Every structure is written in structure tokens, then in C-alpha cells.
């Protein structure tokens with residue numbers, strides 16, 4: 001049953017018509033709960049609150065279906081504007097972005113131009129830019145772009161997904177670049193040809209990746225809401241004298257707030273992923289796919305006056 005629900009919401013997440021309807025409908029019921037706001041300025045109040053609670057943020061301008069070079073350039077400008085606002089407002093935040101939003105499906109040269117402009121600005125302000133990982137079909141291209149930019153910039157990072165068979169060897173290949181990496185289980189619907197179909201295998205591989213990345217001495221973002229994975233990482237760090245400064249836990253905005261605060265209290269670094277923008281539909285559907293309990297939350301919000 002859970003699998004059916006997951007597949008259904010992942011299917012919906014790619015629906016263009018629903019995406020347009022959601023944009024018209026507005027962000028009302030998820031603002032300040034799962035999404036920062038329609039724009040970065042609206043999100044600042046929530047980010048400052050996180051900072052006050054001892055947490056940092058990474059912000060993502062939501063946008064799933066970028067169909068023209070003009071829109072991809074506008075997206076890049078938005079990221080640059082966000083980086084400049086982070087610096088001006090002196091909030092403790094980084095940015096996350098998707099290669100498709102910068103034009104990956106249109107023209108790879110365009111992505112490289114957009115990334116160069118973004119990373120130049122981010123470097124000036126010493127702000128990390130993390131390239132989110134999308135579906136498997138785009139994984140190789142995304143890693144190629146990451147590797148290329150990592151050679152030129154220290155403030156770029158990317159994501160490795162535990163559900164992909166390829167991820168352990170990707171980690172090995174990236175290791176000489178001493179990369180900052182965010183480790184996740186993976187959020188897209190993938191074929192068993194490329195991804196572990198069983199959750200237990202994904203969990204096992206997630207542990208393998210955490211171990212490998214932490215023991216290699218590279219900075220590691222452990223992005224999960226799963227208590228077992230959090231406990232595993234803590235124990236591993238303890239057993240191997242890995243300092244808390246070499247890793248951070250990351251969680252999505254609005255998820256497991258009490259756990260986020262408990263980790264801070266125990267002296268761990270916690271970064272919260274704060275998405276913003278009117279293109280919230282695909283992100284929201286993937287969260288419903290992950291956790292059916294979010295469905296109840298959503299309906300409560302929709303019907304609440």
C-alpha cells in the first residue's frame with residue numbers, strides 16, 4: 001500500500017497541469033510550515049528564527065520545469081540575488097540549486113555559464129553552493145559539472161543518493177577532489193535497473209556511504225529524518241574520534257523540528273533545507289510520497305480557515 005501511495009505521488013509530482021494549478025492556487029497553507037514563502041525575502045524571517053535556535057540553513061528556489069534559456073537565466077539571477085541578500089542580511093545560510101533549473105535539459109553550455117556567474121558571486125561572499133541531485137537520467141551530467149567546477153571553486157558541493165547502485169563508486173571517484181557531500185537516500189522514482197528496490201538495501205547502502213565519506217576525512221552532510229541513520233552516524237563519529245566540525249545533519253524545513261533542536265542541544269551542527277518560491281508543487285508531492293503522514297498535515301492545512 002505504501003509503495004502504491006509513493007508511486008502515485010511521484011507520478012503526480014511530474015504533472016505539468018497540476019503544477020500550473022498549484023501556482024495559481026498559491027502557497028498559503030504550506031508557507032512557514034514546509035516552504036519559506038513566495039520569495040527569498042518572505043523566507044528570511046524563518047531563516048533568522050532557525051539561526052536564533054542555533055541552526056543554519058540552505059535555501060532552494062523551487063523550480064522544476066524550466067523550458068527556455070531565458071527562464072534558466074532568470075533562475076540564475078535569482079540565485080545570485082539570494083546570495084547577495086544572504087550576505088547583506090548577514091544570515092547563516094547557503095544555497096542549493098538544481099541543474100535543470102539552470103538549463104540542463106536545454107543546453108549544457110548555458111548551465112556552465114549560469115554556474116560560473118553564481119559561483120563567482122558565492123565565492124566573493126564565501127557561501128557554499130550545493131548542487132541537488134535529481135533523477136538518475138541526469139546523475140552523470142550533474143556529477144560531470146560538479147567535478148569540473150570543484151577543480152576551480154572550493155565552495156561547491158553536491159549530493160549522493162544511496163538508492164543508486166552506482167553511488168559507492170561515484171564516492172570513490174570523487175574522493176580525490178576532497179568533496180563536501182550531502183548524503184541522502186534518494187527522492188525520485190527509479191527503475192530497479194539503476195536503484196535498489198528494497199528499502200533495507202537503501203538503508204544499508206546509506207550507512208556504507210556515511211562510513212566511507214566520514215572516514216575519508218571529507219566534510220559530510222547527513223541529510224535524513226531517520227533516527228537509525230542519525231544514531232549510526234553519531235556512533236561512527238564517536239568510535240573514530242571524528243570531530244563534530246567534520247559533519248552536519250540536514251533536515252527539510254518543517255520536518256522533525258524537535259529532533260533538529262535536540263541535535264543542536266547535543267552539540268551537533270544542524271542545517272535546515274528551506275525551499276521557497278511559487279513553484280512548490282513538485283517538491284511538495286515528493287514529500288507526500290516519502291511520508292504518508294504528510295498527507296494528513298496537507299489536508300488539515302487546506303481545509304483550515
Ligand SMILES: Cc1cc2nc3c(=O)[nH]c(=O)nc-3n(C[C@H](O)[C@H](O)[C@H](O)COP(=O)(O)OP(=O)(O)OC[C@H]3O[C@@H](n4cnc5c(N)ncnc54)[C@H](O)[C@@H]3O)c2cc1C
Pocket residue numbers: 131132133134159161184185186187188223224225226227250251252255256272273290291
Ligand atoms: C536536507 C535534505 C536535502 C535533500 N536533497 C535531496 C537531493 O538533492 N536529491 C534527492 O534525491 N533527495 C534529496 N533529499 C530527500 C531524500 O533523498 C529522502 O527522500 C528524504 O530525506 C526521505 O528519506 P529519509 O532519509 O528522511 O528517511 P525515510 O527512509 O523516508 O524515513 C525513515 C524514517 O524516518 C522517520 N521520518 C522520516 N520523515 C519523517 C518526518 N517528516 N517526521 C517524522 N519522522 C520522519 C520515520 O521514522 C521513517 O520511518 C533531501 C533530504 C534532505 C533532508
